[in-house]
Amino acid sequence: MDHLACFTPADLPSTNPAALLDGYRWHLLAQGDSWFSTAAARLGAHANLLQELVFKQRAMAINCAGQGEALSHMVDLESAPDFVRLLTGQDAPVWDGLLLSVGGNDLIEAARTPAHTPGQDPTPAGLIPLHLRLLRHQTEWGAPSQGVARYFSEPGWQTYADYLRTNIRHLLSLRDQGPSAGKPVFMHCYAVPMPRPAASEGSGPWLYPTLKAYNVPSADWAAVSRLMVMHLAQLLKSLAADQENFPGLHVFDSTAVPLALAAPGSTGISGDWHNEIHLNHSGSFKISRAWSEHIERVLSGEPAVPAPAPKLRGRGR
Template identity: 75%
Template sequence: MDHLACFTPKDLTAKAAAPDLAAYRWRLLAQGDSWFSTATAKLDAHANLLQEMYFKQPTCAVNCAGSGEALSHMVDLESAPDFVRLLSAEDAPVWDGVLLSVGGNDLISAAQTPAHTPDGADVPLHLRLLRRQTEWGPPSAGVARYFSEPGWATYSDYLRTNVRHLLTLRDQGPSAGKPVFMHCYAVPMPRPAGAEANANSELGASGPWLYPALKACALPSADWAAVSRLMVFHLALLLKSMAADKEQFPGLHVFDSTAVPLAPATAGTSGSSGDWHNEIHLNHSGCLKIARAWSESIERVLSGEVLVVPGGKRRS
């Protein structure tokens, strides 16, 4: 097994010691949120998925996530010119696949949207994911009574539109039709565990992220873990449904990270706990567990391996 060799766009233009991409069996282009970030503080503290990926064949990735917070939100492609150029320009390399880590920060932002604007005006349900206490459904609905289905419909449309846009960019360049690999997210424990202070922190704050949002909506603390699970599983089902729609999302492959067993963080803790460095970021052990499983899934697609699934059906 070979560790994934990671380069930056700047490495490709280095006058001396530029990497020879032809030396690798598989060449990937990567972009994403903080789960792909190469910021030194992040790598020291909680790693990223790319660091922990291994392949049977020599594989490299040019990671455009960088040391800042490019593509913290999916539509922020203007702050990721290297990614757009390397993906869609006529003279861009031909990539064997594209790795994307997107959608999670948008989910957190949607959950953080308050029920009222600073001047006291109501924020309509279709623009937020959580209901305030007077809007809760019946107890028989379980934790779904706290969840805004109209808000989820808005988020779903947003995510679908932007993933389709990314696939369009792929098909404008030399890598047209190549597979695009996305991962789902793991289920965080809402808790008072923020990140290190950083002027460029994604989502405009250093956290915690879900913890204050759930408190602001007066959700019972006993339900916080289940609410987090509900939102992350909604996202996983959405991503998997997109991958299944080959007409609208050709070449999209989604890895279900929720199926990877992780050690959950302990409720109420403020530091690293279980497989989590802080409230929404995995530590090295958590990244390792997801990255290894995702690597195997990616390599099966790249190698064209055919799998036999229950019922005798075959799929690649």
């Protein structure tokens, strides 16, 4: 098994870009949010999923995710000219597949939308409309019999789901405008983070202050986090099942990979997590090794059955 060879757009020779692809069976183009980030601090934490992908046949990827460590909108393609050029440009290579990390950071950012616009009326009359946020103000909570769903804004979720659905469809249309038309697009779901005061250098925490601001009881924080991540997983899997409107989309259910949860209240590395929303080496290893099998089965034309969770050995110890 060989690790995925990861390069950036800057590594492509200007005179003969295809030369970098020689010697590899699979050629992949990657774009995504902070789970694909090439920032030095992220790689030092072994938290880039691409670095832990392994294949039976040699594979390489051009990773356009960039150096950013902060939350990023993967679907903001105006800030991703290299990805668009390498996908649709006149001299773009034919990629065997695309690797996308989509929706996780957008979900976190949507959850962070406050109940009130800063500086505006803090009374219930001054609330931001429910369809523009994922959490409900305390005055809007449902009955306790609803469980943690009482805190969740279904109208806000529909807004987010429509946004993500539209942008994924746009990404697939870009694929079909270039020489890689019809090639498989691989996406992953996300793991369920524990809301806790664990920041990265210069940013975060993310969910922890949000749930505090919304006065959600701390005993329910983990379940609220799970509710949101599972909503996203179900959305992504439903898109992959709709091959008429999302042709060639393949989604790996990362929520099915057992991970060690971070300890509530912990402020640093805990379990399989580097900080509140990013995996550490062991977490990346577990998800990436399972995702690798899913990807290679599709590339090889085999049925993409769910891969079992890998045992920790070798680089995963």
